[in-house]
Amino acid sequence: MGNGLTTTGTSTAYTVSTALNSNTLYSANIQVTDANNNTASSSVSFDTISGYTFEAEDYDYTSNGITGLFIDNPQTNLYAGLSATAGVDCQHTVGGSNEGHAYRTNSPGLVTEGAGDKARAQYGTGLQDYDLGFNNGGDFGNYTRHYPVGTYNLYLRGSGGNGPQADAASLSVSGGTASLAGTGPYQFSVAGLGWQTYTWCPLKDSGGNLAQITFDGSATSLKVTIDHGNCNENCYLLVPVNTNVPVSTVTITNVYPNGVSLYQSANTLSFNASAPDGISVSDISVFLTATNLYGRGYSSNLTSASGLTVTGSSLSWNVSTPLTTNTVYTAFIQVFDAHGVAQSSSVSFDTIVPAYTFEVEDFDYGSGNYFDNPQTNAYNGLDGVLGVDFNCTQNGGAYNRFGLSTEVANDKTRSEYTDSGLPDYDVGFNNGGNWGNYTRHYPAGNYNIYVRASNGNGNGSSDSGNISLVTSGLGTSSQTLVQLGKFGVQPTGGWQTYAWVPVKDPAGNLAQFTGGSLETLRMTIDGGNCNENFILLSPVDPSTVLQPYVDNIQPDGTGLFQFTNVLSFIVHSQPGTATGNISLNLNGSDVSAGQTFSGTPNIRTVSYTLKPNAYYTAIITVTDANGTVRSTNSFGTFNSTNYQWEAEDYDYNSGSYFDNPQVGSYAGLSAVSGVDILESDVNGPGRGNSYRAVTATDFPDASAGDQARSQFTAVSATDYNLGSFGPGSWANYTRHYPAGTYNVIGRFAEGAANTQATLSQLTSGYGTSLQTSNFLGTFAIPVEGWSTWQWESLRDGNGNLVKVTLDGSLQTLQLGGSPDTTQPEVNVNFLMLVATTPSPKLTATVSGGNIHISFPAQNGYSYQLQYKNNLTDSTWTSLGSALPGDGTVHSMNDSSAIGHRYYRMQIQ
Secondary structure, rough: OOOHHHHHHEEEEEEOOOOOOOOEEEEEEEEOOOOOOOOOEEEEEEEEEOOOOEEOOOOOOEOOOOEEEOOOOOOOOOOOOOOOOOOOOOEOOOOOOOEEEOOOOOOEEEEEEEEOOOOOOOOOOOOOOEEEEEOOOOOOOEEOOOOOOOEEEEEEEEEEEOOEEEOOOOOOEEOOOOOOOOOOOOOEEEEEEEEEEEEEEEEEEEOOOOOOOOOOOOOOEEEEEEOOOOOOOEEEEEEOOOOOOOOOOOOOEEEOOOOOOOOOOOOOEEEEEEEEOOOOHHHEEEEEEEEEEEOOOEEEEEEEEEOEEEEOOEEEEEEEEEEOOOOOEEEEEEEOOOOOOEEEEEEEEEEEOOOEEOOOOOOOEEEEEOOOOOOOOOOOOOOEEEEEEEEEOOEEEOOOOOOOOOOOOOOOHHHHHHHOOOOOOEOOOOOOOOEEEEEEOOOEEEEEEEEEEEEEOOOOOOOOOOEEEOOOOOOOOOEEEEEEEEEEOOOEEEEEEEEEEEEEEOOEEEEOOOOOOOOEEEEOOOOOOEEEEEEEEEEEOOOOOOOEEEEEEOOOOOOOOOOEEEEEEEEEEOOOOOHHEEEEOOOOOEOHHHHHEOOOOEEEEEEEOOOOOOOOEEEEEEOOOOOEEEEEEEEEOOOOOOOOEEEOOOOOOOEEOOOOOOOOOOOOOOOOOOOOEEOOOOOHHHHOOOOOOOOOOOOOEEEEOOOOOHHHOOOOOEEEEEEEEOOOOOOEEEEEEEEEEEEEEEEEEEEOOOEEEEEEEEEEEOOOOEEEEEEEEEEEOOEEEEEEEEEEEOOOOOEOOOOEEEOEEEEEEEEEOOOOOOOOOEEEEEOOOOOOOOOOOHHHHHOOOOEEEEEOOOOOEEEEEEOOOOOOOOOOOOOOOOEEEEEEEEEEEEEEOOOOOOEEEEOO
């Protein structure tokens, strides 16, 4: 096969190879197209480098007062723990408390840390690779060795997290006979792709040429000094100078688009290739990578036989290939001369025709004020109002505004700045929660949204920020939002190296915004790690058909206690949907008729009134002209103040207990079998006890892994669960439970099969082995998985919620395993009392001529005692004033001399 590839095998399975040169960095893009015109591609970057290396952390050391000591050709990590003398072996200015010394000893040594570079063979034995970090100007390290005889180019394996840095460090010969060719200073510059993203950084002389250093085999000290820093150093590499590098006679000129500015909307890529000894048209190729604003891309290897138009003569060819608008391109141009020596040129550019752009630094000012289609830098000097126009902890900057933090942007040029001579700005120093509002009469139409952003760190984010539509409250501190989508900025190679970043909806589609009226868009920073220059609106591809989707469901089930009486969600529909096409099913019942709606057919906010202190499964179904979608979400509206008790906090030492125990109060305490608990599974105690005593009778327990509760997170404690709880097992929980009427909810996990648990109330024998109880009800627990915790309610034999009335006195509740011996064991995390409409028991006693009527008064309710002298009386009469419930037992008095009376309690 031509073009340098060797293939073997059959048409269904080829093995492909091509020759490589030594000591070369390669990036390969492999593309294969089959007989059905389907294309697959793969990219890989690698090097074929070999040479002499020495580690940046292996600088000279001091022992027994002798400085400048070194180890020739040291084994890996051989300098570990060795100390150095400041000003002789090394120098470091301490910069902060987060500096570490993972490899060498503490100050005055240079700062070492684990390096996340690509693997090298010498570290394949389980040893750690380190780098030098936290470098400050003036820091240095001396590296003494008997370096190999010869002349070499020198490379630093370096990284940087703040973008490209010229003159990050410099090198000199501090001892010995080694010599550097040319003139100094001899400097390393780093690419700055991320603190743990390393590249080979050549040492160059003052003329920008690769520096050459010659060793004669005697001991030599090389000194590396940090100049501007912003770099980590992993190792150094000596590569023999190649004195036989072929030079191509080809000159590539007049490349256009050339990528100097944005929006180079040419319909062709063109260039000139010339050589004094001629060029064959078959030796001209362009590898073109293209991605349009709709996210569709391709890669093509173009030649004169496929895609390139070539005119002129062998001495000077004019080459072109068609381009399409609204596309981002990278072109790799390669031309071979008559001697087979290649010349190449790379260029990145776009052919975007901007429909509408607005600057991220031009957020609203003066509580919602704005300019329509503002002139360049029109907002300069106009202050925003914190919490109304913007939110930011670090205000101001180069743009002279109070608001988001601004700085001069070194993005590719745009005509509005080059024509006016005004500087371009971006918004940087972004923290999560920063936001800015952008009010305009946006042009009519449907648009995708793109953020022109940069990321100088090595780590990208899928959620750098989001774009929302402000739906109410503009100009106030109480604004409501509908999120349109999120954007994630991947590493761009520097804080001033920008890329087009699409905003995507929760379904992964390009987010859509409908203009044509006065609207306010908001950009909010989530994960950050980005600078934002401006935002582009680009018309939606008319062939795009998006399914409807539902987002911003609240409560969303991410917390155990999402106490509310409203379910809300947002429906997004590209063509628009009628309210009758949005249905809501709660716990198996269609409640669509109770929904309320606001917004537009494209973005509707839907709400429904819920009962608090309950758990729900919601199924939302939306239909529009593009299709039907269903979204299912389970959540609880429980109040975190509901009384809870932990399943692992059962009685101990024959009925001993803690009232309102602190987290961890029962740790290590053992129970008495047959009195406090009964573990029916004789193998259960052997499964481990992380919390309660390790005995032959206590239940096993373990970290629950359930959703967080504040009583545990507040004290950094572990939430445990009770395990091995099955038929025949029981556990007692003695407390002064709060007075009131309650439903009982349990938190269970079951991974084997459907099972049950029971709850009873002891009536006698507390603290003994002879106990009697009153059966209250059953928890029906479906199988969902051992790591899936679920709410289940206590119900009676007819499936009704059980009401348990407590009077505030000392009570013992007993949790029991399944009454069906064929059912499996269950894990139990905690149980909870959820207040329900009270059904208090009135207790009457006579003393001193008065009737004392006592009743438990539950929080959240008021109690009014009423009476009739005869049941045939037409009305009830209130006795005294209403009493607020407070979780205790109250008494009201009436005279016993009146004779007979009938009493009732009115509860509100």
